[in-house]
Amino acid sequence: MSATTAATARAARPAELPRTRRAPLTAISGGAAQRGRRLDVVRAPLHSKSRVPFLVLCATLMIVSLVTVLVLNTTLARGSYEMSKLQGQVAQTAQDVQGLQEDLSAAETDLDDKARSLGMVPAENPTMISVRTGKVVKGTGQ
Template sequence: MSALRAPAPLPERRGDPTPRRAPLTAVEGGGGRRLDAVRAPLQATSGVPFMMLCALVLVTALLSALLLNTSMARGSYEMSRLQREVGLVAQDVQEVQAQLREAEASLPQEATRLGMVPAEDMTMLSVTDRAVVAGVGQGS
């Protein structure tokens, strides 16, 4: 890189608000190459906003996972409670069905104990015809 000599800036003209700069010239002994002015390199931007964004995404993902896990655990406890309740209800239904079968089995003995006798000739009513169907035997 060759050293440059920057001439003093030109004085401002009275009607022109923007200052003018003189072109850069090469120092003697610079090989006679033409020099061009280049833009200054961009200043390095801070990585803090990107890191904050990454941290925010990470925290949001962790909180979402925590809330999802918590709700799943709550649902699991609720499901196990309901399964226990269904088991208890099924046991109650089985007990009632067993009592019903016992009552059905002891029904003829209980009717005899109360003095009831089997009917010899049954009479039935037809609901659709509103008629009496007589003489239907027990053996049929």
């Protein structure tokens, strides 16, 4: 460095403050002075363990939970489709039953007319056969 550069550097620095003397340090009661020594020996810090197993555990738990949610969601969706299909079958069966009941009601009302058109007459005193015993049972017409 040249003489002019050093002079310029000194001129650029702010004026130094006058140094003051600090008050002397005194020991506080109950401090290290009573224990007999000022510094304690401290063991070197232990090497920190690797975080890889923890991260692997977290990643595994996340993957397992995501797969579980996926399987559960798929199962519920399949069950929903099956339930919808079965509800459609139940509705179709109910319609079929209702149609058959209407056909039966219509046939019951037309039975007397059809029998008369075929030349049939109501029986005055019907005779029946018991299936269990095989005997002829006389009954009254209802």
